[in-house]
Amino acid sequence: MTENEGKVKLLGCWASPFSRRVEMALKLKGIPYEYLEEALPNKSPLLLELNPIHKKVPVLVHNDKILPESHLILEYIDQTWSNNPILPQDPYEKSMARFWAKFIDEQILTVGFRSLVKAEKGREVAIEEAREKFAFLEKEVTGKDFFGGKTIGFVDMVAGSIIPFCLARLWEGMRIDVIPEDEFPELNRWIKTLKDIESVRECIPHREKQIEHMMKVSERYKLA
Secondary structure: OOOOOOOEEEEEOOOOHHHHHHHHHHHHHOOOOEEEEOOOOOOOHHHHHHOOOOOOOOEEEEOOEEEEOHHHHHHHHHHHOOOOOOOOOOHHHHHHHHHHHHHHHHHHHHHHHHHHHHOOOOHHHHHHHHHHHHHHHHHHHOOOOEOOEOOOOHHHHHHHHHHHHHHHHHHHHHOOOOOOOOOOHHHHHHHHHHHOOHHHHOOOOOHHHHHHHHHHHHHHHHHO
């Protein structure tokens, strides 16, 4: 048995964009895996055993190797299974892919969710601040099929799990449009292209269920 063979398990949650992006990678690579759903916020003894530091999903288990954190998991998958590359081979392009992925998880998620939900300066101000951040992604994807170029890659999985299938469901529940098509034509084109990929569609949460979930999460966040 070679290193990249063996049993693969993924501990995740249906509503977690971080879990969904790992599933996208596994499906894109054609890797058979066992999926174990975590009924969050309740955490199973297995999750606490495998990820005692962060106590979060996703967690990937491969040949007794345990990996937490979605970015690390995506890189491990890409280096272990060479087909359908996720990260660029060029060192500069690889570094920039990591940069944009970090930007999405740290800044886009903040302005797209936390700032809008709290809206401490008012909702219109929060929307405008969010659009200023999304303008960077609009520019980055302009003239390309995907952030990774001609094929879906690392940044697409990170952004795809966060923007159209998580944040957009919150915005729909709040009845706002943060990235209108007339202002962000390239981002909206990218979203449509992303949805045409079968391995991505298979990972999209049920729309109504996700909207309901995101609204409940936002209400809890308001009270925090």
